[in-house]
Amino acid sequence: MSTFLFTILIALAQVPDTLIAPSTVTALKDPITLGKVASPVSQLRSEALESSGIYRPNMLSSRVPGLHIPDYGASLTSTIYLRGLGSRMENPVLGLYVDGFPVLDKNAYDFDWEGIRNATLLRGPQGTLYGRNSMGGVLSLRTLSPSDAVRPSVRLEYGTANTLRLGFLATSGENAFSATFRHGDGFFPNTFKDELCDPYDGLSLRWKWEKPSGEGDYLSNVLYAGLSREGGFAYGLYEDGVQHDVAYNDEGSYARLSVLEGFRLRHRSEKISTELSASLQWLSDDMHMDQDYTPKPIFTLRQKQDSGAGTLELSFRRNDLKAAWQPVTGVFAFFKLNHSLAPVEFRRQGIESLILDNANRNIPEEIGYLTIADQEIPVLSDFLIGNWNAAVFHESTLRKGRWLFTAGIRLDYEGGHMDYDCKTTLHYRFMPYMKAEKEYKLPYRGSLDHSRVVALPKFSVLYEAAEWLFVYLNAARGYRAGGFNTQIFSDILQNLTMNGLMKDLGVYLVKPFKGIDASATEYDPESAWNYEAGARIRKGRFGLESSVYYIDVRNQQLTTFPPGQSIGRMMTNAGRSRSIGAESALQWRGKDMHGEVCWAWCDARFVSYDDGNADYSGNHIPYAPAHTLYVGGGYTFHLGEYSLVADASLRGAGPFWWNESNTRKEPLQLYLDGRLALARGRWELYLRGTNLTDNGGRCFYFKSVGNEFFASVKPRILITGLSIKF
Amino acid sequence: MKTKYLFIALAFAALVGCNKNETEEKPVEAKAGNYVGTFTAEASTGTLIEDGIRVNFTPDEGGNTCTLILYQARFSPRMLVQVDVTIPSVNMVCGTDKITLSCDNVVPLALGGEFTNYTVKDFQGEIKGGNFSFSTKFGSTPTTYSGTLEQLSE
Numbered sequence: 001m002s003t004f005l006f007t008i009l010i011a012l013a014q015v016p017d018t019l020i021a022p023s024t025v026t027a028l029k030d031p032i033t034l035g036k037v038a039s040p041v042s043q044l045r046s047e048a049l050e051s052s053g054i055y056r057p058n059m060l061s062s063r064v065p066g067l068h069i070p071d072y073g074a075s076l077t078s079t080i081y082l083r084g085l086g087s088r089m090e091n092p093v094l095g096l097y098v099d100g101f102p103v104l105d106k107n108a109y110d111f112d113w114e115g116i117r118n119a120t121l122l123r124g125p126q127g128t129l130y131g132r133n134s135m136g137g138v139l140s141l142r143t144l145s146p147s148d149a150v151r152p153s154v155r156l157e158y159g160t161a162n163t164l165r166l167g168f169l170a171t172s173g174e175n176a177f178s179a180t181f182r183h184g185d186g187f188f189p190n191t192f193k194d195e196l197c198d199p200y201d202g203l204s205l206r207w208k209w210e211k212p213s214g215e216g217d218y219l220s221n222v223l224y225a226g227l228s229r230e231g232g233f234a235y236g237l238y239e240d241g242v243q244h245d246v247a248y249n250d251e252g253s254y255a256r257l258s259v260l261e262g263f264r265l266r267h268r269s270e271k272i273s274t275e276l277s278a279s280l281q282w283l284s285d286d287m288h289m290d291q292d293y294t295p296k297p298i299f300t301l302r303q304k305q306d307s308g309a310g311t312l313e314l315s316f317r318r319n320d321l322k323a324a325w326q327p328v329t330g331v332f333a334f335f336k337l338n339h340s341l342a343p344v345e346f347r348r349q350g351i352e353s354l355i356l357d358n359a360n361r362n363i364p365e366e367i368g369y370l371t372i373a374d375q376e377i378p379v380l381s382d383f384l385i386g387n388w389n390a391a392v393f394h395e396s397t398l399r400k401g402r403w404l405f406t407a408g409i410r411l412d413y414e415g416g417h418m419d420y421d422c423k424t425t426l427h428y429r430f431m432p433y434m435k436a437e438k439e440y441k442l443p444y445r446g447s448l449d450h451s452r453v454v455a456l457p458k459f460s461v462l463y464e465a466a467e468w469l470f471v472y473l474n475a476a477r478g479y480r481a482g483g484f485n486t487q488i489f490s491d492i493l494q495n496l497t498m499n500g501l502m503k504d505l506g507v508y509l510v511k512p513f514k515g516i517d518a519s520a521t522e523y524d525p526e527s528a529w530n531y532e533a534g535a536r537i538r539k540g541r542f543g544l545e546s547s548v549y550y551i552d553v554r555n556q557q558l559t560t561f562p563p564g565q566s567i568g569r570m571m572t573n574a575g576r577s578r579s580i581g582a583e584s585a586l587q588w589r590g591k592d593m594h595g596e597v598c599w600a601w602c603d604a605r606f607v608s609y610d611d612g613n614a615d616y617s618g619n620h621i622p623y624a625p626a627h628t629l630y631v632g633g634g635y636t637f638h639l640g641e642y643s644l645v646a647d648a649s650l651r652g653a654g655p656f657w658w659n660e661s662n663t664r665k666e667p668l669q670l671y672l673d674g675r676l677a678l679a680r681g682r683w684e685l686y687l688r689g690t691n692l693t694d695n696g697g698r699c700f701y702f703k704s705v706g707n708e709f710f711a712s713v714k715p716r717i718l719i720t721g722l723s724i725k726f
Numbered sequence: 727m728k729t730k731y732l733f734i735a736l737a738f739a740a741l742v743g744c745n746k747n748e749t750e751e752k753p754v755e756a757k758a759g760n761y762v763g764t765f766t767a768e769a770s771t772g773t774l775i776e777d778g779i780r781v782n783f784t785p786d787e788g789g790n791t792c793t794l795i796l797y798q799a800r801f802s803p804r805m806l807v808q809v810d811v812t813i814p815s816v817n818m819v820c821g822t823d824k825i826t827l828s829c830d831n832v833v834p835l836a837l838g839g840e841f842t843n844y845t846v847k848d849f850q851g852e853i854k855g856g857n858f859s860f861s862t863k864f865g866s867t868p869t870t871y872s873g874t875l876e877q878l879s880e
């Protein structure tokens with residue numbers, strides 16, 4: 001009997017990750033089941049997530065076709081690329097929902113989880129139902145509910161870099177709790193400081209309460225909190241073809257507290273179900289960065305944010321799920337207020353190289369030269385940014401025999417306001433004329449506003465060619481919100497300071513320092529039309545999902561650097577670009593064997609982009625990989641009361657082009673992962689490894705003050721773990 | 727009778743003489759103002775001619791001297807910067823139809839201090855009928871200026 005039960009449990013554990021049973025899985029917001037959504041869908045259930053060691057969103061890279069979330073920097077640098085869309089800053093192209101609540105702040109996207117029921121990613125624009133920042137898709141994470149009645153469990157892992165991870169999960173009556181803690185010493189040494197630069201400590205807590213109330217009514221409340229402190233920014237200088245180690249002198253750290261409190265009420269009347277969901281979100285973080293990433297005391301950046309937001313959504317749908325017409329209608333709104341302090345501090349060498357050298361280069365020697373007495377010059381910036389959004393949406397699905405027609409529209413209004421208050425003070429002396437230093441102060445204050453109304457339509461048709469075969473066409477529009485790029489203020493102030501200082505002196509450069517003012521920090525929304533054709537097959541143990549797409553992007557948001565030896569990043573709207581691609585996910589499940597292949601190809605290029613310095617039309621979009629690949633499989637050996645599971649996978653992405661000019665390119669990099677697990681009853685002992693061949697590679701590139709830097713992929717990591725279900 | 731007519735004639739002559747003095751000897755009032763015109767510098771590296779150069783004229787208290795500020799001036803075609811140059815203590819004489827300016831070996835002020843390399847030598851200038859012109863040497867560079875009144879200072 002026990003052997004039989006063990007066999008059943010192990011078989012269930014080997015359920016293929018992304019095979020979706022249409023009759024059992026409820027769609028996210030769509031009025032139909034996932035199996036009949038006319039978009040490619042990837043779903044990984046809890047067993048697959050646990051066995052693969054996936055506990056953060058960026059670990060889904062390549063496992064979902066086309067998804068690339070490089071692991072670099074710190075938790076706030078969670079850059080997401082999907083189908084050639086994405087950028088390193090500001091608003092993401094992938095919406096993130098946790099238990100149906102949208103996570104508004106991208107700085108909260110990278111977090112550890114425990115007790116996830118499934119991770120579902122709908123690819124392609126989902127703007128009609130999900131609104132802003134879902135231009136590439138939506139990732140929905142569903143946590144385990146009290147009704148799942150899972151056994152309490154604990155997990156203990158230990159491995160490379162002194163990595164310790166603890167997890168706890170329990171349900172009790174109407175409550176579900178989970179907690180996870182992770183510590184790591186870090187992987188990358190800072191050779192200047194002789195210490196590891198990327199240690200990590202983080203704690204996540206979750207409480208979920210659910211109560212069915214009356215016939216068809218439902219109440220739930222969720223509370224998540226995450227607290228972490230880490231190093232990061234493991235960037236090494238690349239110079240004359242030589243990759244140097246990470247070496248910088250100033251602090252690099254990131255601390256974050258994030259909280260999400262969400263409430264949901266679902267009421268079922270005779271014909272209509274009404275759902276009200278509301279959330280309050282809070283994020284406080286504090287980042288310190290050696291902005292030059294060298295051992296020289298040039299300049300540093302700190303960014304301290306406090307951000308609060310509230311969301312509210314009311315939707316209506318039909319109770320009769322068998323009816324041919326399935327509508328969903330709703331309204332959505334949010335308000336977010338962010339206060340951030342972003343002081344930049346120029347150290348002595350930065351004063352000399354970034355300010356004095358630039359100034360004196362343009363002043364003839366016979367006239368004189370500028371000196372600054374300060375050892376440090378702080379450039380203080382205080383921002384208060386408010387964002388608000390209101391939307392109304394409707395989507396209808398009509399079934400006609402084997403045909404399923406879907407049409408929807410969302411009208412989305414978004415506004416924003418920014419107050420900025422920046423200032424700097426320095427003490428200068430122009431030689432040989434001035435007898436003493438003179439104080440120069442620069443205040444720079446003002447405000448900016450913007451507002452947009454965006455229409456997000458969607459059309460699709462799905463045909464059930466056979467019980468096991470669906471084909472579909474869809475066309476949908478998505479958008480990524482605009483905003484204010486605060487990081488460029490350091491560059492604005494640098495130029496204002498130089499021009500102001502020269503004017504204070506009564507010196508006017510024939511070619512004054514080029515600069516931009518605060519109005520240039522505002523960037524427009526990016527929008528895209530996605531046209532796609534796909535097919536979905538489920539037959540017995542075999543599942544296949546494939547699609548081809550074309551995306552037309554307008555006003556693409558790109559991260560660039562102002563010309564010259566600049567220190568700030570800026571967001572620009574780059575004309576037009578397009579993506580052509582194909583994605584495919586194949587799964588096979590045998591009695592004791594399973595296999596999976598996930599592949600994506602994307603050719604993403606600028607159609608027209610001239611930034612005033614060069615024309616990049618026809619070039620590849622930077623940072624977006626041309627391919628993602630995942631090939632995995634496993635086998636279960638039955639050894640009496642024990643089972644031994646062996647899994648192995650190959651994953652990777654590339655090539656990448658690191659800049660708009662495509663002069664820097666990274667080839668396709670593949671990494672081998674594996675897992676051995678010995679299970680008996682309620683416990684499982686396992687050994688998991690990532691990048692088993694210790695394949696080096698680079699996952700990030702940027703330039704700062706004229707220098708080039710790369711971040712390396714993490715080395716081989718071996719983890720041993722024990723999981724016990726009580 | 728003749729004495730009476732003599733007194734009347736003398737009184738008339740005195741009256742006419744007084745009126746004539748008041749009309750002919752009243753000096754031009756020196757008022758501060760900005761002038762915009764053309765500045766020419768004959769440098770060793772070539773001739774520089776720049777239009778739109780603003781010069782501020784401000785009389786000092788006391789009425790015998792004035793201060794000139796030459797804005798965004800360059801002194802050679804190869805000079806990559808323009809500077810504001812202040813010439814203090816320029817001698818000023820208000821004539822009946824013009825103001826005459828002069829000075830020699832005056833160290834101008836610029837860049838926060840004394841601009842000794844461009845000591846003003848043999849400055850000769852005049853303001854007449856809303857026009858301002860001068861010639862001088864800044865250091866070893868002969869220069870001339872001709873401009874018209876841009877606005878009246880309060």
